[in-house]
Amino acid sequence: xxxxxxxxxxxxxxxxxxxxxxxxxxxxxxxxxxxxxxxxxxxxxxxxxxxxxxxxxxxxxxxxxxxxxxxxxxxxxxxxxxxxxxxxxxxxxxxxxxxxxxxxxxxxxxxxxxxxxxxxxxxxxxxxxxxxxxxxxxxxxxxxxxxxxxxxxxxxxxxxxxxxxxxxxxxxxxxxxxxxxxxxxxxxxxxxxxxxxxxxxxxxxxxxxxxxxxxxxxxxxxxxxxxxxx
Amino acid sequence: xxxxxxxxxxxxxxxxxxxxxxxxxxxxxxxxxxxxxxxxxxxxxxxxxxxxxxxxxxxxxxxxxxxxxxxxxxxxxxxxxxxxxxxxxxxxxxxxxxxxxxxxxxxxxxxxxxxxxxxxxxxxxxxxxxxxxxxxxxxxxxxxxxxxxxxxxxxxxxxxxxxxxxxxxxxxxxxxxxxxxxxxxxxxxxxxxxxxxxxxxxxxxxxxxxxxxxxxxxxxxxxxxxxxxx
Numbered sequence: 001x002x003x004x005x006x007x008x009x010x011x012x013x014x015x016x017x018x019x020x021x022x023x024x025x026x027x028x029x030x031x032x033x034x035x036x037x038x039x040x041x042x043x044x045x046x047x048x049x050x051x052x053x054x055x056x057x058x059x060x061x062x063x064x065x066x067x068x069x070x071x072x073x074x075x076x077x078x079x080x081x082x083x084x085x086x087x088x089x090x091x092x093x094x095x096x097x098x099x100x101x102x103x104x105x106x107x108x109x110x111x112x113x114x115x116x117x118x119x120x121x122x123x124x125x126x127x128x129x130x131x132x133x134x135x136x137x138x139x140x141x142x143x144x145x146x147x148x149x150x151x152x153x154x155x156x157x158x159x160x161x162x163x164x165x166x167x168x169x170x171x172x173x174x175x176x177x178x179x180x181x182x183x184x185x186x187x188x189x190x191x192x193x194x195x196x197x198x199x200x201x202x203x204x205x206x207x208x209x210x211x212x213x214x215x216x217x218x219x220x221x222x223x224x225x226x227x228x229x230x
Numbered sequence: 231x232x233x234x235x236x237x238x239x240x241x242x243x244x245x246x247x248x249x250x251x252x253x254x255x256x257x258x259x260x261x262x263x264x265x266x267x268x269x270x271x272x273x274x275x276x277x278x279x280x281x282x283x284x285x286x287x288x289x290x291x292x293x294x295x296x297x298x299x300x301x302x303x304x305x306x307x308x309x310x311x312x313x314x315x316x317x318x319x320x321x322x323x324x325x326x327x328x329x330x331x332x333x334x335x336x337x338x339x340x341x342x343x344x345x346x347x348x349x350x351x352x353x354x355x356x357x358x359x360x361x362x363x364x365x366x367x368x369x370x371x372x373x374x375x376x377x378x379x380x381x382x383x384x385x386x387x388x389x390x391x392x393x394x395x396x397x398x399x400x401x402x403x404x405x406x407x408x409x410x411x412x413x414x415x416x417x418x419x420x421x422x423x424x425x426x427x428x429x430x431x432x433x434x435x436x437x438x439x440x441x442x443x444x445x446x447x448x449x450x451x452x453x454x455x456x457x458x459x460x
Contacts, residue, residue: 001275010267012262013253013254014251017250020247020250021244029274030394030396031391031395032275032276032278033275033277035243038243039270039272039300040268041269044262048263164261165261166259
């Protein structure tokens with residue numbers, strides 16, 4: 001049997017479904033049995049990550065750790081966490097398990113660097129932006145990047161929350177307005193650095209200007225699976 | 231926290247993703263935290279159900295039971311199994327656990343009966359047809375149903391296998407030809423009685439002539455969740 005990918009998910013639940021869907025689409029298979037086994041713990045009641053970072057709301061750490069423990073006990077052999085903002089707690093989570101744990105920011109930045117991508121804007125939650133998850137790494141690699149201004153960032157966050165509340169159309173219109181503005185000031189690429197954004201922009205996601213963090217994470221996990229399985 | 235739905239999945243993996251997606255779409259929620267927690271064990275290497283029924287291939291039971299045990303240990307509080315053919319082993323699985331375990335055939339037939347649906351064709355794997363999963367129940371309820379003839383059934387099975395091999399377009403064309411034939415002989419409704427079929431017919435699935443077994447199963451699970459949660 002192929003190695004089991006564990007998904008520490010529910011942040012949000014649709015992002016977990018998107019990651020599972022992308023695992024299937026990235027696996028060459030002619031029948032069910034050739035696909036990769038996945039255990040997904042999708043606990044949407046994990047406290048809001050951005051609220052915890054920005055406003056000192058309840059920390060999501062303990063519930064994320066509980067989900068990780070379930071994945072360990074269930075036999076997961078490699079962990080992915082399809083939520084960018086949750087990676088604020090990545091080091092602490094990774095240190096608490098012996099199972100390989102892929103990092104969504106690292107794999108996404110690796111792609112940007114290896115493909116020589118520049119003039120890239122970071123589309124992410126206000127929490128992810130505030131803690132500089134992407135900025136720190138891109139700065140080190142001398143990648144030119146743009147962080148949306150405060151007004152744009154408020155609109156992006158509103159878009160993400162609209163999607164989470166079930167209003168995909170409003171979510172799309174909000175983020176599209178910011179993307180148009182950013183293109184006008186020379187941005188050529190966009191990091192979909194919140195796992196809701198590929199869903200909001202579904203239909204646009206295959207365009208080369210978008211870098212899908214969920215997609216990169218999944219591709220790396222599938223690759224890990226093939227390299228480490230018997 | 232809401233009660234946890236456990237998915238005994240991977241049969242096929244895309245059907246598990248579809249069920250998770252439908253749980254989200256059937257849950258009224260304004261933010262992540264209002265969604266239902268789900269643990270999905272998606273083990274696509276569970277032996278092929280139809281091959282086991284028709285040709286005496288390896289039984290999938292032990293691997294399904296192993297997945298069920300993982301769900302129990304992980305804390306699942308209600309089990310769903312988004313694979314119709316797998317319900318050949320439902321009684322045995324249900325008898326081996328204390329957790330409520332919903333039955334996809336039962337909930338689908340309940341809908342047909344309660345809505346007074348008649349002249350319905352069963353679109354399913356050859357395994358599901360052979361063991362009469364739907365026929366037995368519909369006969370008891372005096373519902374007029376049509377079972378595809380041998381040639382049509384071979385085409386339906388080919389369609390399902392094409393989808394599982396990644397060829398959605400071929401899958402659609404094959405099943406569409408049978409659906410057209412069945413409409414010509416007076417069939418008014420179609421049970422999508424294999425969890426790949428709503429995926430093959432995605433885009434058509436909302437039409438009233440289709441009865442989506444996955445959708446019915448999920449609606450029942452969500453309802454269970456609301457009725458039994460604090």
